[in-house]
Structures are given as C-alpha cells and as structure tokens.
Amino acid sequence: MNKHSKPQPTESELGILKVLWQDGPSSVRHINDLLNKERETGYTTTLKLMQIMLEKKLVTRNEEKRTHIYAANVSQESAQKGIIAKILNTAFSGSAKNLVLQALGNHDASLEELNEVKALITKLENEKKS
Amino acid sequence: MNKHSKPQPTESELGILKVLWQDGPSSVRHINDLLNKERETGYTTTLKLMQIMLEKKLVTRNEEKRTHIYAANVSQESAQKGIIAKILNTAFSGSAKNLVLQALGNHDASLEELNEVKALITKLENEKKS
DNA sequence: TTTGATCTACGAATTATTTCGTATATACTT
DNA sequence: AAGTATATACGAAATAATTCGTAGATCAAA
Known part of the structure; x- marks a missing residue:
C-alpha cells in the first residue's frame, strides 16, 4: 500500500500498538490509562509518542472530534513477523x-x-x- | 552465581555475543572482522562495546596476552529466554x-x-x- | 462568562546507545 | 635502534529513544 515501508516500532511504540491491537481505535487518554497500570507514564509522554508514530505511519488518527482517535496502521502479524526475523538472526x-x-x-x-x-x-x- | 543479575544485552551487544557463542572465546580483532562482513564497524567501536560488556559482566576476559581474549558470560539459552519473555508480552x-x-x-x-x-x-x- | 478540566502541539531536556578520535603501550620487522 | 603495525584505554561526539513542561484551544459546569 505504501511505497515506503514503515520502520520497526521501538519498544515503547510496541507497548502502544499492543493496546490498539487489543482494544481497537483509542484515545491517548485510554492508552495512557492502560499503560499506567504497568508503569507510570506521563500523559504528554504518551501523546508525543503517538504523534511520532503518526509521522512514521505506524498509526492513523481520526481528528473529527477534539479528542483524536488513533488506530494501528500495522497489523500485529506483520509486526510479529518483523520482530521474529530480527531476533532469529541475532539471538x-x-x-x-x-x-x-x-x-x-x-x-x-x-x-x-x-x-x-x-x-x-x-x-x-x-x-x-x- | 552473581548477586546482581546482568542487564539484557542491547542490539549491538547481541551481535558480539552471537560471535562469541559461535566461535568461542575471541579477540576484539576477530569479532570486529566478522562484524564487518555484515556491516562496516570501526575497530575501536567494537572494542569500546566489549569493554562496556565487561563492566556489565556480559563477558569475561583473559588479559594474559597483550591481545585480550573475551568470552561470553551469559549462555545463549539465558539470553534467548530473556528476549522471548520480553517479546511475548509486548508483541x-x-x-x-x-x-x-x-x-x-x-x-x-x-x-x-x-x-x-x-x-x-x-x-x-x-x-x-x- | 468565568473557572476548571482536558485536549493538542511542540520544543527541549534527559537518558540510552553507538561511534569515533586520540593517547599511549607493546610487539614485530628491518 | 628506528619505524611500522596493532593493542588497550578512555573521553567525548553523534545518534536514537524517551520523557516532560508549557502554551494555547476547546469544552463543560457553575
């Protein structure tokens, strides 16, 4: 679909994608709440991360409402494939x-x-x- | 064996460990040569990395000769276990x-x-x- | 319509990781 | 012995990733 392949998500980005995969399109607030169950993270930290992910096309977002709704733009499967390929070679x-x-x-x-x-x-x- | 558990190796560190696992105890030169088949890396870059790994106890070294010989101090299995545990949860x-x-x-x-x-x-x- | 809560944007600080340059020591060759 | 190649040590630059603070907009309630 895209001419330029998306970069591999970083560790933190994967944490966010995980929520999006599980719960579907979500607000920053929702994601940040869930992340905080695991580990304290500031709201703007999560926001910033998701904005970066938008640039990288790892997510899309719906801006109709004031509260933007983000959706994963990579399937869990393709992310998994990339991760496995990487660790297969290294480890x-x-x-x-x-x-x-x-x-x-x-x-x-x-x-x-x-x-x-x-x-x-x-x-x-x-x-x-x- | 150690009271303090070793940190997870980083990406580059894994590249070095991979060689140590394959070829056994090696000099920096040997490892750097192999790494360069994959990707250009300066000698002192590899050296520095291995010195850091020594501090982290990811490797040990024999200093008898001028050319130090490094050995992996984590088994491939334990490193694999750590990696799998991490990606299981995230991805x-x-x-x-x-x-x-x-x-x-x-x-x-x-x-x-x-x-x-x-x-x-x-x-x-x-x-x-x- | 003022107050307070919540949102986005975004620059910048912080931290982690990787890379490299330079100094200095040791060994080998001529 | 002088010159060349090859080691280690180590500070510090470069890059990547994460975290945070602040400003300004929007909304909801008193």
Missing part, C-alpha cells in the same frame, strides 16, 4: 527450531495450545512432502 | 503459541526440524498429563 543463529523450543520449553503453553502447534506442524510437513 | 500478548506459529509459518524450517519440534511437544504433553 537464534537463524534457527526457527531453537526459537520454538525456547518459547515452548520455558513458558508453559496449555495442552490445547500444544495440540494446535502440533497440528500446524503436521500441515507444514505435508506441504513440504508434496 | 504476542503472552501467547507462546502465536509466537511459535509465526516462527514456523514464515521461516521455512526443514522437515527434520519440524520433527524435532513435534517430538518436543509430545514430550511436553506427556509431562503435563502426568
């Missing part, structure tokens, strides 16, 4: 397997989740065999 | 499953790798059932 020597083993090994996924993952793998295997 | 809403799906879905792992992952999952499932 995991390019091995997706190792990444997966760490993720599953250390953070207990539910039985149900494990099954879903297994199902995906079977699917991938079949695709490869054909 | 993946805490779902290890989603992280795994992305990792496997986008970067083609080999059949062999897929099998290994599957084996691990089966093992985890059995642990849970007991």
Whole structure:
C-alpha cells in the first residue's frame, strides 16, 4: 500500500500498538490509562509518542472530534513477523527450531495450545512432502 | 552465581555475543572482522562495546596476552529466554503459541526440524498429563 | 462568562546507545 | 635502534529513544 515501508516500532511504540491491537481505535487518554497500570507514564509522554508514530505511519488518527482517535496502521502479524526475523538472526543463529523450543520449553503453553502447534506442524510437513 | 543479575544485552551487544557463542572465546580483532562482513564497524567501536560488556559482566576476559581474549558470560539459552519473555508480552500478548506459529509459518524450517519440534511437544504433553 | 478540566502541539531536556578520535603501550620487522 | 603495525584505554561526539513542561484551544459546569 505504501511505497515506503514503515520502520520497526521501538519498544515503547510496541507497548502502544499492543493496546490498539487489543482494544481497537483509542484515545491517548485510554492508552495512557492502560499503560499506567504497568508503569507510570506521563500523559504528554504518551501523546508525543503517538504523534511520532503518526509521522512514521505506524498509526492513523481520526481528528473529527477534539479528542483524536488513533488506530494501528500495522497489523500485529506483520509486526510479529518483523520482530521474529530480527531476533532469529541475532539471538537464534537463524534457527526457527531453537526459537520454538525456547518459547515452548520455558513458558508453559496449555495442552490445547500444544495440540494446535502440533497440528500446524503436521500441515507444514505435508506441504513440504508434496 | 552473581548477586546482581546482568542487564539484557542491547542490539549491538547481541551481535558480539552471537560471535562469541559461535566461535568461542575471541579477540576484539576477530569479532570486529566478522562484524564487518555484515556491516562496516570501526575497530575501536567494537572494542569500546566489549569493554562496556565487561563492566556489565556480559563477558569475561583473559588479559594474559597483550591481545585480550573475551568470552561470553551469559549462555545463549539465558539470553534467548530473556528476549522471548520480553517479546511475548509486548508483541504476542503472552501467547507462546502465536509466537511459535509465526516462527514456523514464515521461516521455512526443514522437515527434520519440524520433527524435532513435534517430538518436543509430545514430550511436553506427556509431562503435563502426568 | 468565568473557572476548571482536558485536549493538542511542540520544543527541549534527559537518558540510552553507538561511534569515533586520540593517547599511549607493546610487539614485530628491518 | 628506528619505524611500522596493532593493542588497550578512555573521553567525548553523534545518534536514537524517551520523557516532560508549557502554551494555547476547546469544552463543560457553575
């Protein structure tokens, strides 16, 4: 859609995107309230960050009302893809397997989740065999 | 072992650790040479970074010879664990499953790798059932 | 219509990270 | 021994990311 690809979101920007992904289009106030549950952050700090994100096209905003409403302009999936690509090379020597083993090994996924993952793998295997 | 836990390595620091993990204890020269295959970096830049890492205890060094030899002082596993923990919360809403799906879905792992992952999952499932 | 709350804009301070230049010491070569 | 290459140390510049204060607009309530 855009000729220029968006930069990878920074750490703080991801925190904001996370809320937008979860709750959908939101005001600065809403986001700042949520962020403050995790960690004290000034209102104008959050505002400034979101204005920067607007410049970077990481979000869009609706200015009809006085209180602007921001929306994520990158999907969670694409952001995830970028992050994984980056850490694969730096921390995991390019091995997706190792990444997966760490993720599953250390953070207990539910039985149900494990099954879903297994199902995906079977699917991938079949695709490869054909 | 240490009373104070080591800070998370920064992006550049990870690049250095990556070499140390791969090649074992190395001189600054060696690391800088490898880094330069990816991206131009001045020698003293790498040196300085490694001195900082020494302060942070991310590496140790042997000073017997004039050319100091640095060694990683964090395992690749523990660094991986830290990174995954961080991105799980920010980008993946805490779902290890989603992280795994992305990792496997986008970067083609080999059949062999897929099998290994599957084996691990089966093992985890059995642990849970007991 | 004055007061108070809330909003945006935006410059600038602060902090974190990365990069580099220079001084100085040590080793190697001729 | 002199000259050249290669080390470390370290301050400080450059860059990136985060945080904050202040000014001015808008709205809502007394």
